[in-house]
Amino acid sequence: MPRMPSPTVTTAEQLLALHEPGWRHELVRGEVLRMSPSGPVHGLVAGRITRLLANHVEEHDLGGVFAADAGFVLARDPDTVRAPDVGFVQKDRLLSSYPRGFFPGPPDLAIEVTSPGDSFPEVHEKARCWIAHGTRLVWVVDPMARRVSGYRTLEAARLLGPGDELDGGDVVPGFRVRVRDLFPDGT
Numbered sequence: 001m002p003r004m005p006s007p008t009v010t011t012a013e014q015l016l017a018l019h020e021p022g023w024r025h026e027l028v029r030g031e032v033l034r035m036s037p038s039g040p041v042h043g044l045v046a047g048r049i050t051r052l053l054a055n056h057v058e059e060h061d062l063g064g065v066f067a068a069d070a071g072f073v074l075a076r077d078p079d080t081v082r083a084p085d086v087g088f089v090q091k092d093r094l095l096s097s098y099p100r101g102f103f104p105g106p107p108d109l110a111i112e113v114t115s116p117g118d119s120f121p122e123v124h125e126k127a128r129c130w131i132a133h134g135t136r137l138v139w140v141v142d143p144m145a146r147r148v149s150g151y152r153t154l155e156a157a158r159l160l161g162p163g164d165e166l167d168g169g170d171v172v173p174g175f176r177v178r179v180r181d182l183f184p185d186g187t
Helices: 012-017 040-059 120-132
Strands: 024-028 031-035 063-067 072-075 080-082 086-090 109-113 137-142 147-151 157-160 165-167 176-178
Touching: 012 024, 040 063, 040 086, 040 109, 080 120, 109 120, 120 137, 120 147
Parallel strands: 109 137
Antiparallel strands: 024 031, 024 080, 063 086, 072 080, 086 109, 137 147, 147 157, 165 176
């Protein structure tokens, strides 16, 4: 099947107006990225993480948890709008009302769940993009390897295996979960 050209989009406002059924989109330095929908394992893991994180955040009134496809404006001129699989914004950064558009600024925590077709360099470059634009903590969750790479800086990632504990540190105070508990049985 021939590859379709990406639509011409260079601003966050144009991205918001883009409607292409069957595709998800992000904008990086004024260039649109077209992505296909994710598979079932990706959805199960992202759903589980969203539930675990949202339960903790709501119980402790820490802020807001954003599900997949919520866009965050990371830069302007050229525009960059990215959408993590799960995002968290601390309470003091939430808006009292949301105009039409994307969240203005980065999430405090961005969580990316890899899919079988994702390349390691692509996903980890996206993690580095989050950090470079002000996200304080990034988790790259790999269901196939059952591990998590945690980023707080551009220089290094901390790799956690199934027996390790993932914690939100000062970004999501009190949040703790064993890495193996992120993965439903059968994934």
